[in-house]
Amino acid sequence: MTRYRVAVIGCGKVGALYEREAGRPKPASHAGAAVRDPRTELVALADTSPTALARAKKLFPRARAYSSASECLQTERPDIAVIATPVSARLSLVRLCLRYGVRAIICEKPLASSAVEAAKITRAVERSDAAFVLNYPRRFAPLFSRVRRAITSGALGAVQQVTCYYSNGLYNNGGHAIDSLLYLLGEDMKVRWAAVNKRAAHPPGDPCMDATLETKKGARVMLQSVDQKAYGIFDIRLFGTKGERSFIDYGTTLIEAAPRRSFFKEVRQLDRARARVHTSPEGNVLAETLKALAKKERPNGAKQGFTVLRTLDAIRHAAKKK
Structure with a gap:
């Protein structure tokens, strides 16, 4: 059985720390899902916050910790990268993942801080060979x-x-x-x-x-x-x-x-x-990503994310007219 190497970039709640909450069904985070699935191995955690990184490392001691996403991707060369950072970092991190040849990207929602940035991510993914899955899990349910x-x-x-x-x-x-x-x-x-x-x-x-x-x-x-x-x-x-x-x-x-x-x-x-x-x-975003890799498919969830953001931006614009 093929085991895919996973790096989680962004070790906040959804990236890793929801695992600390006893009342949440497990796995409760991207890191937790990567550990629990026998087809994946959590090899790395990355975050610019020393506090978040230390907490995540305590939960997942076998994963190597990095304060730099670039160093993480360059050193580990993961098959799957999870981007669970604040929205302002999404565009630069997607480009970084594509530069280092990541085969599949799982990205938290919303895709970007604006539809303009979402369009840039969509074009970058379209020019690559990577699968891109956006974490709106109900469409997988x-x-x-x-x-x-x-x-x-x-x-x-x-x-x-x-x-x-x-x-x-x-x-x-x-x-x-x-x-x-x-x-x-x-x-x-x-x-x-x-x-x-x-x-x-x-x-x-x-x-x-x-x-x-x-x-x-x-x-x-x-x-x-x-x-x-x-x-x-x-x-x-x-x-x-x-x-x-x-x-x-x-x-x-x-x-x-x-x-x-x-x-x-x-x-x-x-x-x-x-x-x-x-x-x-709910749907399982990691399972959906693994299915795409196994079938050698290249879903472009960035295009989906762009449409969502365009609609949200239109709602916000209409509300400003009130």
């Missing part, structure tokens, strides 16, 4: 694939309306909703209205925003943020002409409801009492 098939096959009918609920920042978590919709609906969306939700908590510089979007086929999409101080949320409800599909529990539970006769002779209603419920974990 079985439940989301199931609903996508229901839409493309016509089993759900024409999509009439979609509502997405998210918390904790438009770019931080709203991007998950936009990427999920791009995957499920298979088409771009135009922003019709947007406004800042001033009552919702958010990361510094990334306020929550509500928006109305519309697909080319005429489906209306509502993006609604809530205050994470009360509770976190990631739910999607899709209404087609042949039924409803609802994702709850951060997308790990799917509820399928079909219409039936109602008390009103000429009106049907959704039979939620007999709805089917399915559960499945």
